Amino acid sequence: MAEITAALVKELREQTGAGMMDCKKALAENGGDLDQAVDWLRTKGLSAAAKKSGRVAAEGLVAVAVDGNKGAVVEVNSETDFVSRNEQFQDFVRGVASLALAVDGDMDKLLAADYPGAGRTVADQLTHMIATIGENMTIRRCDVMTVGNGVLSTYVHNAMTDGVGKIAVLVGLESAGDKGKLEA
Numbered sequence: 001m002a003e004i005t006a007a008l009v010k011e012l013r014e015q016t017g018a019g020m021m022d023c024k025k026a027l028a029e030n031g032g033d034l035d036q037a038v039d040w041l042r043t044k045g046l047s048a049a050a051k052k053s054g055r056v057a058a059e060g061l062v063a064v065a066v067d068g069n070k071g072a073v074v075e076v077n078s079e080t081d082f083v084s085r086n087e088q089f090q091d092f093v094r095g096v097a098s099l100a101l102a103v104d105g106d107m108d109k110l111l112a113a114d115y116p117g118a119g120r121t122v123a124d125q126l127t128h129m130i131a132t133i134g135e136n137m138t139i140r141r142c143d144v145m146t147v148g149n150g151v152l153s154t155y156v157h158n159a160m161t162d163g164v165g166k167i168a169v170l171v172g173l174e175s176a177g178d179k180g181k182l183e184a
Contacts (some may be wrong), residue, residue, distance in 0.1 A: 063097035072100035074142040105144035149170040
């Protein structure tokens with residue numbers, strides 16, 4: 001059995017985001033093999049996420065994203081408002097809103113889309129976050145609005161960060177008027 005060093009535990013923790021003791025246990029269970037420990041943690045995370053899936057996730061955040069004449073709104077729920085104040089959760093919600101634009105608000109396509117920088121799908125990233133943070137989370141809904149001739153505008157109430165808050169509005173105005181004046 002290989003020696004489990006602090007550096008090895010730290011490396012596994014940086015790769016997976018799992019807790020220190022979970023990383024140490026994963027390495028011990030897998031003879032110090034980093035790749036096997038990652039797989040072990042992933043399997044454990046899926047199991048933990050499945051156990052949490054029955055819990056009510058009624059808190060959370062909404063995010064808006066606009067690209068030209070198309071805008072998206074998404075709602076991602078968590079069990080507590082404590083999680084919604086977590087920067088990692090806020091970044092996830094913002095990222096999901098941007099991806100919703102690309103898939104025209106189709107929930108199945110959204111969940112199957114690649115989550116940027118994670119090397120996994122949105123659904124797998126959500127499962128990873130459930131295992132890491134320790135709460136059930138769901139992408140409750142998403143919608144996209146397109147304006148053919150006019151402008152889109154957003155408002156986020158109680159914004160936690162840019163485009164992310166407790167309440168969000170996406171407004172589209174169809175008009176043949178001067179777009180510059182409409183945006184003012």
